[in-house]
Amino acid sequence: MTTKEAFAQEYEKSLYAIAGKGFEESDIKEKYYALGNLIKSYSGELWHKTRKKQNASSEKSVYYFSMEFLTGKFMKKNLEYLGLFDLAEEFFESKGVCLGDLFDAEEEPGLGNGGLGRLAAAFLDSLSSLGMPGHGYGIRYEKGLFRQGIKNGYQEEIPDNWLVDRNIWEHKRYSEKLEVRFGGRIDYILKGDKYTFKHADYNVVYAIPYDTPVLGYKNQNVNNLRLWGAESPEDLDLKEFSKGNLCGAFNKIDETKSISQVLYPDDSYYEGKKLRLKQEYFLVSAGIQDVVRNAVKNGIDLKSMDEYIAIHINDTHPAMAIPELMRVLMDEHGLEWEDAWEITVKTCAFTNHTLLQEAMEKWDVNLFRELLPRVWQIVEEINNRFLNKIRNGEKAVSLTDIEKLSIISHNTIHMVNLAIVGSHSINGVAKLHSDLLKDRELNHFYRIFPEKFNNKTNGIIHRHWLLSANKGLADLIRDLIGTGFERNPIELKKLLEFTEDSQVLNKVESIKHNNKIRLAKYIFDTKGIKVNPYSIFDIHAKRIHEYKRQFLNILHVIYLYDLLKNNPNLDILPRTFIFAGKAAPGYYLAKEIIKLINRVADIVNNDLTIKDKLKVVFLENYNVSLASLMIPAANVSEQISTTTKEASGTSNMKYMMNGAITLATLDGANIEIRDEVGDDNIVIFGLNDYEVNAYYRDRNYDPVKIYTENKRIKNTVDKLLNGYLGDAFGEFQPLYDSLIKHGDQFFVLGDFDSYATAQKRINTLYKDSQNWSKMSLVNTAGSGVFSSDYTIERYAKEIWGVGAPERKD
Numbered sequence: 001m002t003t004k005e006a007f008a009q010e011y012e013k014s015l016y017a018i019a020g021k022g023f024e025e026s027d028i029k030e031k032y033y034a035l036g037n038l039i040k041s042y043s044g045e046l047w048h049k050t051r052k053k054q055n056a057s058s059e060k061s062v063y064y065f066s067m068e069f070l071t072g073k074f075m076k077k078n079l080e081y082l083g084l085f086d087l088a089e090e091f092f093e094s095k096g097v098c099l100g101d102l103f104d105a106e107e108e109p110g111l112g113n114g115g116l117g118r119l120a121a122a123f124l125d126s127l128s129s130l131g132m133p134g135h136g137y138g139i140r141y142e143k144g145l146f147r148q149g150i151k152n153g154y155q156e157e158i159p160d161n162w163l164v165d166r167n168i169w170e171h172k173r174y175s176e177k178l179e180v181r182f183g184g185r186i187d188y189i190l191k192g193d194k195y196t197f198k199h200a201d202y203n204v205v206y207a208i209p210y211d212t213p214v215l216g217y218k219n220q221n222v223n224n225l226r227l228w229g230a231e232s233p234e235d236l237d238l239k240e241f242s243k244g245n246l247c248g249a250f251n252k253i254d255e256t257k258s259i260s261q262v263l264y265p266d267d268s269y270y271e272g273k274k275l276r277l278k279q280e281y282f283l284v285s286a287g288i289q290d291v292v293r294n295a296v297k298n299g300i301d302l303k304s305m306d307e308y309i310a311i312h313i314n315d316t317h318p319a320m321a322i323p324e325l326m327r328v329l330m331d332e333h334g335l336e337w338e339d340a341w342e343i344t345v346k347t348c349a350f351t352n353h354t355l356l357q358e359a360m361e362k363w364d365v366n367l368f369r370e371l372l373p374r375v376w377q378i379v380e381e382i383n384n385r386f387l388n389k390i391r392n393g394e395k396a397v398s399l400t401d402i403e404k405l406s407i408i409s410h411n412t413i414h415m416v417n418l419a420i421v422g423s424h425s426i427n428g429v430a431k432l433h434s435d436l437l438k439d440r441e442l443n444h445f446y447r448i449f450p451e452k453f454n455n456k457t458n459g460i461i462h463r464h465w466l467l468s469a470n471k472g473l474a475d476l477i478r479d480l481i482g483t484g485f486e487r488n489p490i491e492l493k494k495l496l497e498f499t500e501d502s503q504v505l506n507k508v509e510s511i512k513h514n515n516k517i518r519l520a521k522y523i524f525d526t527k528g529i530k531v532n533p534y535s536i537f538d539i540h541a542k543r544i545h546e547y548k549r550q551f552l553n554i555l556h557v558i559y560l561y562d563l564l565k566n567n568p569n570l571d572i573l574p575r576t577f578i579f580a581g582k583a584a585p586g587y588y589l590a591k592e593i594i595k596l597i598n599r600v601a602d603i604v605n606n607d608l609t610i611k612d613k614l615k616v617v618f619l620e621n622y623n624v625s626l627a628s629l630m631i632p633a634a635n636v637s638e639q640i641s642t643t644t645k646e647a648s649g650t651s652n653m654k655y656m657m658n659g660a661i662t663l664a665t666l667d668g669a670n671i672e673i674r675d676e677v678g679d680d681n682i683v684i685f686g687l688n689d690y691e692v693n694a695y696y697r698d699r700n701y702d703p704v705k706i707y708t709e710n711k712r713i714k715n716t717v718d719k720l721l722n723g724y725l726g727d728a729f730g731e732f733q734p735l736y737d738s739l740i741k742h743g744d745q746f747f748v749l750g751d752f753d754s755y756a757t758a759q760k761r762i763n764t765l766y767k768d769s770q771n772w773s774k775m776s777l778v779n780t781a782g783s784g785v786f787s788s789d790y791t792i793e794r795y796a797k798e799i800w801g802v803g804a805p806e807r808k809d
Contacts, residue, residue: 002042007087014038023095029165031097032075032105035088036168039078040213047213047222054133055298060802062127062134062310063291065284065318068117068263069124069138069225072464072624073106074169074212080468081129081215107162108623110144111227113263113582114543115458115650116353118624119429120314122461122650122788123795128216128223129463130789132802137287137318139279140170140210140227145263148582148621153598155583155591155620170210170227177231178207178293180285182278186373197331199374205256206231207286217463217487228286232256268586274367281372284321292328302333306346310800313423315353316361316415322348322422323378331374337381349425349799351456352416353647355433355441356547361415368413379418383407386421390448401444420445420452425799427456430648430669432689440693456795457669458648459788462489465654466783470632472511473658473780480504489784496781505773512635512659512776519633523578523617529605531615535574536766538663539630539655540638541622544583544590547645551735552748553577553638554597556756557616558725559716561600564610573763576615580622580630592735594618599725627654634660635772636762640685640755642746643667643692657783659776661765663758665751669786676782681775683765685758686751695747703744706752713752 002010012023015034019026026034054061079085092099111117120136127134144160184202188195207228214223232253258275259282267273291309292302300308313321322344329340354360369376387406390397403409407417420426420442426449428434434455438446446453467474467486477485481494498504516533523529540553557577564570579597583590601616619626637655639646639662646668656662656673664670665686674682687695695701707714717739719725720732739749766772796802 002084002087004087004091007038007084007091010041011035011038011091014041028097028101028105032102033166033168035102036075036106039075039082039084040169042082042084043078043213043215043222046215046220047224049220050222051224057133058308059133060308060310060800062132062312062796062800062802063287064120064123064127064134064136064312064314065287065321066116066120066136066138066314067280067283067317068112068114069120069136069227070112070114070117070624071109071121071212071225072628073103073108075106076103076468077464078215080463081217083218107165107167108625109167110141110160110162110263111138113145115648116315118460118650119458119788122459123792124214124223124225125217125461125463126459126788126792128214128221129219130792130796131216131219131221132792132796133223134792134802135223136214136225137283137290138225138227139260139263139283140229141260141263142229142257143262145582146585150594150598150618150620153595153602155594157585167210170212173209173211176209176290178209178286178289180205180207180282182281182371184373186377197374197377199331204233205259205282206233207282209286209290226287226290228260228283230256230259230282264584266584266586270367273364274371277363277367277371280317281320281324281375284318284324287318288321288324288328292325292333296333302329302335303339303343305343309347310802311348312795312800313348313350313419315351316419319350319361319415319419319422320372320375322418323375323382326378326382327374341382341385344422345424348423349427350419350423351427351429352419352433352437352442353429355436355645355647363413363415365408365411365413379407379413382418382421393448395448397448401447404444405448416442417445420449424452425454426452427454427799428647429456429458430672431455431457432644432666432671433647433668436644436689454798456791456799457672457786458650458653459786459791460650460653460657462657462784462787462789464628465631466657469628470511470515470658472514473508473632476504476507476511477780485784489787489789492781492784494781495777499774499777499781502770505770505777508659508773508777509769512633512773515633516635519578519629522629523619527617527619529601529615529617531576531617532574532612535576535615536635536762537576537578537633538636538638538762539578539580539634539660540640541578541580541619541627541630542651544581544593545587546589546593546738546746547642548581549640549642549746549748549751550579550581550597551593551746552640552751552755553579554593554600554616555716555748555752556759557600557604557614558719559712559756560759561604561607561610561614562716562719564613565607568609568611568613570613572613573766574613574615575763576617578617578619578630580619580626582622589734589738592732596720596725596732596735599727603725627651631655631660632658634658635766636660637662637664639664639667639670640751641665641667642751643687644689645746646670653783653786656779657786659780661762661772661775661779663762673782673786676785677778681778681782683758683761685754687747687754692747695750701743701747701750703739703749706749707740710749710753712756713749716752717749 014037018034019030089099124136146157147160149156181202187198210227212225234252265272265275267276325344329335428437485491520531520533597618604616631654637660639652643665649668663683720736
């Protein structure tokens with residue numbers, strides 16, 4: 001694309017434009033902004049050409065609506081995708097500057113939290129890298145979720161001011177702003193023999209689009225991530241300001257800006273619920289208006305909109321896209337209900353991400369009606385027509401099922417029901433998850449709409465999690481099988497030819513060890529904890545939640561520690577247990593689990609009598625950058641969710657791709673990982689789905705019986721209360737009670753013995769370094785099928801009706 005000399009000249013001009021300084025006098029942050037600005041100029045031309053080509057084409061476009069897009073940093077990726085990485089690295093080295101220092105200067109975008117956001121970002125990456133027209137709609141959170149700190153062992157939530165300076169990658173399009181309306185009333189106006197609806201006395205919020213280019217991998221294709229920022233149409237109230245009423249003067253502005261301030265405000269109280277509902281409608285209203293506006297601009301007949309546009313709803317948060325599309329088609333473009341409904345159902349598709357009832361969103365009718373009066377009317381009409389249809393349909397439906405099928409019941413709007421009724425496709429994100437949706441959680445819908453339900457197992461960006469995050473392993477793979485896997489990762493299967501090659505296995509072990517040294521240095525630099533890179537790095541990094549069972553993991557660590565205290569010469573390989581993840585601010589027990597992990601870490605890491613055989617580390621503020629450091633260094637990947645609770649997981653795929661051995665329940669995509677690598681290359685434990693479902697059905701799970709009859713479990717659990725951990729009286733009583741008094745709903749005690757046995761197997765397997773490296777290589781070889789490129793190809797063909805280009809190896 002450019003030469004070294006041209007790059008140097010263009011960078012110098014960019015630095016002058018950004019900072020008004022030369023190279024020597026500018027600081028790292030200014031150098032970073034100048035490089036970002038230069039990359040934007042390269043990608044901007046490609047973006048323009050892509051947009052022009054897509055607008056001129058009749059090719060169908062995908063619009064992906066998600067509350068989260070956990071993109072990670074952009075600079076390194078964009079350099080790699082443009083093919084400029086080596087040139088930029090050489091240029092900065094010649095100037096005595098490490099390019100990595102510029103990467104460190106970039107703020108991590110606070111646009112997501114967990115798997116939902118990582119999946120959304122992966123899908124945008126794959127859409128662009130496969131050359132498909134596919135764009136994202138989200139919210140430009142100014143503070144993100146929160147920056148996690150640890151104080152006295154407890155999680156501390158700190159505002160994540162990732163936009164405190166500037167975001168060099170975004171383009172603000174103020175001239176393309178849209179109005180989003182809240183509150184007010186609906187007037188009925190008779191025109192001829194039918195009524196029309198007019199929204200009156202509403203409050204306006206401006207939705208300002210901020211566009212970020214999403215580059216395809218070395219293919220000159222650029223799609224768009226459009227994030228909406230909320231601004232007030234009103235300026236400060238000068239009258240109140242002059243009176244000295246500063247709060248009153250900025251009241252309207254601050255109230256409006258709160259919509260795009262924080263990801264997932266605490267909705268355990270009324271105002272938090274109201275703000276979250278505002279956020280969700282703000283996203284879908286701005287996005288749907290924008291989709292329709294662009295369709296009209298490009299000459300698309302809205303009655304055939306589904307032939308040109310696919311709208312995908314990523315979990316229930318954007319489910320209001322369905323009634324909002326109806327509103328825009330009817331109220332703003334004059335379509336009749338029947339036509340608008342047919343278009344809406346054919347255009348919209350829905351991905352369900354959970355089996356947890358509490359995560360299937362519900363809204364109080366009174367709040368919904370007050371905030372969104374016209375959308376409420378449409379939702380009510382959708383429900384009435386749907387219920388009339390099933391009551392009068394060919395299939396018999398019981399009164400019990402009708403209540404479960406209803407979008408509105410008991411003064412509550414069930415968003416998952418709305419998403420299913422208003423979409424032509426409903427998919428789960430792993431085979432087990434999809435089967436459970438059809439057979440159990442959503443069986444009442446499946447019996448009516450069997451043709452709508454399908455599975456699309458999640459995927460990951462192999463370009464990031466292997467090619468970029470683990471360059472040592474990627475280089476070895478190129479040496480062994482060539483470069484075809486870069487664009488067609490199923491070719492990683494060719495690595496199976498080398499599983500008996502001792503030289504290759506030694507290199508696999510050496511690469512892993514170097515990655516562990518790198519992580520060990522980070523741990524020492526940030527935590528002051530010295531860990532042994534020759535120990536087994538056992539990593540459990542994900543959102544802190546009871547069903548993900550960090551509690552089971554740390555209870556086992558307590559058990560191991562007690563064994564070592566009683567016998568320091570115990571035949572156990574050195575182990576380093578590493579935890580990371582955030583707990584929701586209002587999730588008390590999850591925060592107690594974090595406290596317990598940190599308390600155990602303080603005790604274990606400072607006990608000289610166990611001869612450094614055990615270390616425990618909690619790494620705070622888990623994000624994409626930290627994950628990119630941790631995942632290549634893992635020997636063991638903890639995927640120990642309660643069976644039937646994890647929809648899919650994607651971290652399991654990332655660790656597998658990087659050669660970690662998965663320690664897992666048969667939950668989510670762990671089953672498909674086992675199918676790829678075989679029982680000898682994964683460590684499985686715990687209750688299976690039939691056993692878990694039987695406990696739920698028969699209600700005969702008895703944790704108290706397990707606790708009283710199993711001496712090992714009782715001794716371990718009692719340490720939560722008996723002062724063994726040096727805690728204040730009753731500090732961990734809530735965790736104890738969750739097991740003994742409140743039914744142990746996630747089967748921690750039921751799976752403890754099986755988990756301990758699995759951990760002993762890990763210890764035995766790791767002693768044979770050649771066999772362990774073979775297992776590692778088999779996992780990498782089997783991971784290609786989990787590339788998000790393949791997932792997107794299946795979405796494109798089977799849900800969206802978008803043409804996927806033929807692969808070029």
